[in-house]
Amino acid sequence: MGRWEPDARGRLAAAALALYAERGYEQTTVAEIARSAGLTERTFFRHYADKREVLFAGAGELEDLFVRAVAGAPAPAAPLAALTVGLDAVAEMFADRREFARRRHAVITANAELQERELIKLASLAAALAGALRGRGVAEPAASLAAEAAVAVFKIAFERWIAPAEEASMQQLIRESLTELKAVASGA
Amino acid sequence: MGRWEPDARGRLAAAALALYAERGYEQTTVAEIARSAGLTERTFFRHYADKREVLFAGAGELEDLFVRAVAGAPAPAAPLAALTVGLDAVAEMFADRREFARRRHAVITANAELQERELIKLASLAAALAGALRGRGVAEPAASLAAEAAVAVFKIAFERWIAPAEEASMQQLIRESLTELKAVASGA
Numbered sequence: 001m002g003r004w005e006p007d008a009r010g011r012l013a014a015a016a017l018a019l020y021a022e023r024g025y026e027q028t029t030v031a032e033i034a035r036s037a038g039l040t041e042r043t044f045f046r047h048y049a050d051k052r053e054v055l056f057a058g059a060g061e062l063e064d065l066f067v068r069a070v071a072g073a074p075a076p077a078a079p080l081a082a083l084t085v086g087l088d089a090v091a092e093m094f095a096d097r098r099e100f101a102r103r104r105h106a107v108i109t110a111n112a113e114l115q116e117r118e119l120i121k122l123a124s125l126a127a128a129l130a131g132a133l134r135g136r137g138v139a140e141p142a143a144s145l146a147a148e149a150a151v152a153v154f155k156i157a158f159e160r161w162i163a164p165a166e167e168a169s170m171q172q173l174i175r176e177s178l179t180e181l182k183a184v185a186s187g188a
Numbered sequence: 189m190g191r192w193e194p195d196a197r198g199r200l201a202a203a204a205l206a207l208y209a210e211r212g213y214e215q216t217t218v219a220e221i222a223r224s225a226g227l228t229e230r231t232f233f234r235h236y237a238d239k240r241e242v243l244f245a246g247a248g249e250l251e252d253l254f255v256r257a258v259a260g261a262p263a264p265a266a267p268l269a270a271l272t273v274g275l276d277a278v279a280e281m282f283a284d285r286r287e288f289a290r291r292r293h294a295v296i297t298a299n300a301e302l303q304e305r306e307l308i309k310l311a312s313l314a315a316a317l318a319g320a321l322r323g324r325g326v327a328e329p330a331a332s333l334a335a336e337a338a339v340a341v342f343k344i345a346f347e348r349w350i351a352p353a354e355e356a357s358m359q360q361l362i363r364e365s366l367t368e369l370k371a372v373a374s375g376a
Contacts, residue, residue: 078372078375079372079375080372080373080375081375115308116304116307116308119304119307119308119311120303120304120307123307141344141348141364141365141368142368142371142372144344144347145340145341145344145365145368145369145372146372148336148337148340148343148344149336149337149340149369149372149373152333152336152337152340153333155336156329156332156333156336159332160329176329177329177333180329180330180333181333181337181373182373182374183330184266184267184268184330184333184334184337184373185268185337185369185370185372185373185374186370186373186374187266187267187268187269
């Protein structure tokens with residue numbers, strides 16, 4: 001088996017989050033994360049570029065999955081229908097990650113630089129989704145507006161999903177958020 | 189008249205933008221901005237906290253105006269109707285600022301820190317608008333979704349408004365963007 005470590009990536013992420021929560025993100029070093037996970041720094045850097053990447057690797061995966069699902073949605077589909085295919089696809093990523101997501105959110109909320117990074121990831125997601133819609137023949141500004149609306153739906157569903165005591169699934173909250181968007185948009 | 193300088197604030201902003209465009213935001217100092225405007229550093233600091241503030245003072249004014257207009261919209265009004273009152277109010281801020289806005293946008297696009305600041309301002313606007321809607325009795329998640337949708341409408345209208353050769357007014361582009369949002373939301 002050599003240097004293979006079972007679920008090293010997950011253990012590093014869990015150790016990092018625990019340390020960020022306990023002593024603060026800024027104060028935590030990669031060496032401490034690795035030690036706490038019972039692994040080496042070398043192993044850390046095989047999985048993550050730096051300590052920030054532990055918090056944002058999932059956002060990159062989410063964007064890839066979301067964009068691929070929108071691009072591959074059955075044609076013809078209206079923009080929001082294609083985006084709904086993407087929202088359903090990413091909802092599945094969240095099945096058993098709620099505690100991780102809650103802890104991650106608390107760490108990010110405590111650090112201005114991480115909050116900025118989170119906003120950049122959401123802006124990047126909106127831009128990528130607008131690109132996927134244009135690739136399906138959707139004109140501007142409809143493509144960008146639909147993409148921004150879908151990111152708003154995702155963001156608000158996610159904020160509800162990680163709220164204390166919330167038990168509804170991400171899929172259910174995304175569906176409710178979509179329904180609410182349609183009601184809001186048709187209500188004035 | 190003493191130290192009063194006619195339109196010192198506007199002259200400082202114009203001088204700052206010209207310098208940011210010419211030699212880069214990072215390389216420009218407050219002393220250079222003041223000199224280029226024919227004013228003193230002391231006068232600069234009576235108008236702006238720092239050189240970044242020259243670019244973002246307008247965003248603060250916009251948020252105040254937007255939120256006040258939403259809070260003061262005639263009741264009863266559906267969330268998007270109240271937000272439309274706010275969008276109409278801010279559209280008037282943009283009447284004769286297109287060239288300034290285009291130059292400002294070019295400076296911000298060239299600097300990652302300024303882009304982050306712009307995203308933070310938009311997130312702050314969405315949060316403030318959601319608060320104004322809750323103040324009108326709108327429940328969550330409708331308040332946050334409607335606020336995010338209105339910020340998307342604003343953002344996309346603004347991006348069109350500053351596009352090269354665009355001549356339509358901000359008010360017209362906001363109206364089109366709102367219509368597009370409604371079409372997108374009802375289309376799936």
